[in-house]
Each structure stands twice: as C-alpha cells, then as structure tokens.
Amino acid sequence: PPQFWNYAARVDQVEVTLKRPGRGRPKKGDAPLREMRYRAILTLGARQEAAIQQEKDRLSTFVLISNVPKEGKPAADILRDYHGQFLAEQNWCFIKVPWHLSPIFLKLPHRVEAFAYVLLFALIIYRLIQHRARAALATDPVQKKMLLPGKIWRDTPTSEQLLDMLQTVQVIVSPGAFGRTQRTLGRIRPEVRRIFDLLRVNPQTLATVT
Structure with missing residues (x-):
C-alpha cells in the first residue's frame, strides 16, 4: 500500500504527433496533427518502517473478553491463562480479519x-x-x-x-x-x-x- 512507502509523483506534459486520417501522402504545406498529453510518473523511495511496524502491531492485537472482575484477577494473569488455551486462540483467529467484523x-x-x-x-x-x-x-x-x-x-x-x-x-x-x-x-x-x-x-x- 502507498502509505508504507516514500514516493514522489509528478505529471509530465508531452506533445505527440498523431497519425493522419485517411490514406496517401499529406499535401504540401499540411501541418502535422499534434496533441498535448499528460503522463503521471511515480517514483518509489524507501519503505516507511515506522508505519509498517505500527500496522504489524495493529494486526497482532486481538480481542480478549473475560467475565473475571478486575479486582478478582490482574489482567496480566488472565492474559497468561488465555495464552495457555491455544485451541481457543485458534478458533477466535477469525475475529482478527477486518472483513468479518468491520461491516x-x-x-x-x-x-x-x-x-x-x-x-x-x-x-x-x-x-x-x-x-x-x-x-x-x-x-x-x-x-x-x-x-x-x-x-x-x-x-x-x-x-x-x-x-x-x-x-x-x-x-x-x-x-x-x-x-x-x-x-x-x-x-x-x-x-x-x-x-x-x-x-x-x-x-x-x-x-x-x-
């Protein structure tokens, strides 16, 4: 995606000669048909590593829902217990995919x-x-x-x-x-x-x- 790259963009103006309509040689003194066209040029630079890392951190974040009261067990302990339940994590992996829940x-x-x-x-x-x-x-x-x-x-x-x-x-x-x-x-x-x-x-x- 473009947000992960440094890039420079410019538009060049180019005059081109068009093909004559019809057959045969042009008449003496006929000026060639010309047209002005525009060309977009994009030059990629270095990757934006900070933006890429931020997106990786976002995608690696998952939702953990618990009915354990905050005062009953620290959040770190709940997360540690959850990490031991790899089967539960496997089944909840779909929640990370944007097109399932974003709409x-x-x-x-x-x-x-x-x-x-x-x-x-x-x-x-x-x-x-x-x-x-x-x-x-x-x-x-x-x-x-x-x-x-x-x-x-x-x-x-x-x-x-x-x-x-x-x-x-x-x-x-x-x-x-x-x-x-x-x-x-x-x-x-x-x-x-x-x-x-x-x-x-x-x-x-x-x-x-x-």
Whole structure:
C-alpha cells in the first residue's frame, strides 16, 4: 500500500504527433496533427518502517473478553491463562480479519457485549460438533474412522469438514394443509448419515411441519 512507502509523483506534459486520417501522402504545406498529453510518473523511495511496524502491531492485537472482575484477577494473569488455551486462540483467529467484523456497527456497548455472547455460543456449538464426533468414533466398536471428502478416512474430523458434508443435505419446502409449511428430507448419503449418528441427532428433525 502507498502509505508504507516514500514516493514522489509528478505529471509530465508531452506533445505527440498523431497519425493522419485517411490514406496517401499529406499535401504540401499540411501541418502535422499534434496533441498535448499528460503522463503521471511515480517514483518509489524507501519503505516507511515506522508505519509498517505500527500496522504489524495493529494486526497482532486481538480481542480478549473475560467475565473475571478486575479486582478478582490482574489482567496480566488472565492474559497468561488465555495464552495457555491455544485451541481457543485458534478458533477466535477469525475475529482478527477486518472483513468479518468491520461491516458490523452495533453503536451501543450493550449490543457489542450481546454480540460477543452470540459469537461465543456459536463457537461452543462449533467445537461441540467436533468433540462429539471424535468421541463417538473413538468408542465405535466397528469403524473408528469416517469417510471424508476426497475419499480420505480419518478418525479426527474437524468441525469444518463435518459442516461442509452436512451442506449436502437437502430439505424440500412445500405448502401443506391449513396454511402450514411441509418440509421433506431429501436422500442422505451414507457417510453424511453417519455424521447424524455420531452427533446423536435425528435428521428427521429437519423435516418438521410448521
């Protein structure tokens, strides 16, 4: 980006000769067609190391939300405990990416706090899917691995892989009797049905009448 460089810019004025319209040689005494054009020239200099370091510091900053009272535990101790939870840090890494949260403007502090709880609950469910699936595979007496996309067998599926596979489940929505909505569950592939079994979730709950 230009803010990280020293640079000099100038605009040069150049007179160019245009190509004559039509064919044949020009008539005697015809002046050549000329046009004034402008050319922008940018010369890069040295990098602005201070600005680059400031941006690195900004990007390396992360949000740490805690419900521990200030008087109950120093902030440094809370941060030290948090650094020991590398799995939690891995799952919260998306919050550092500007395009996930920058467009969200909540205006009031209590809305920001509420949104943090929404993210926390979503992360709990996300992690629970992975934990429950892996625990069920570990205790499966028949098959301790499952088939993942790419025809790969693994005993440690991730939440992202499981949710990607669940995206293939189709629910057909149609009008029912008495103004209700009828949902019909489409065909579920065996490897996807096993995800429901591992999570102890009945897929028919997706096909309810409302």
